[in-house]
Amino acid sequence: MPTAHHVGVTVADLDRAVEFYQDVFDFPVLAEFSVSGEAFSTGVDVPNATGQFAHLDADGVRLELVEYDPEGETAHAERVNQPGAKHVGFEVENLDDFYRALPEQVTTLSAPQTTESGTRICFVQDPEGNLVEVLET
Structure with a gap:
């Protein structure tokens, strides 16, 4: 049976997002790293993708914040009842x-x-x- 590894949130400004989750929720940073290359681009289905990542500890749940280059279109919903909202x-x-x-x-x-x-x-x-x-x- 699979086990949960992380919850991921794509952001436009990684530093700003990390600061928010540290300041508001006091989540410590577990790791910061970048990933690029053909396997990553193919895996996320984004040509020439690079991801800047921060993993934060949300009391045992790993919160993954990732900033992509190239950046895609905004996909967040303003209300929780919109299909696709998360x-x-x-x-x-x-x-x-x-x-x-x-x-x-x-x-x-x-x-x-x-x-x-x-x-x-x-x-x-x-x-x-x-x-x-x-x-x-």
């Missing part, structure tokens, strides 16, 4: 404290809400516009 989710101990401590420049979709299941959620956007669910169970 998000990453991170749990915090106290959602209200987390929300109050967010830097002013972080875009949020709403203040924390309690769902019918009893889970408290809020969504933020990283600097690339990627959706990040923050929850308290």
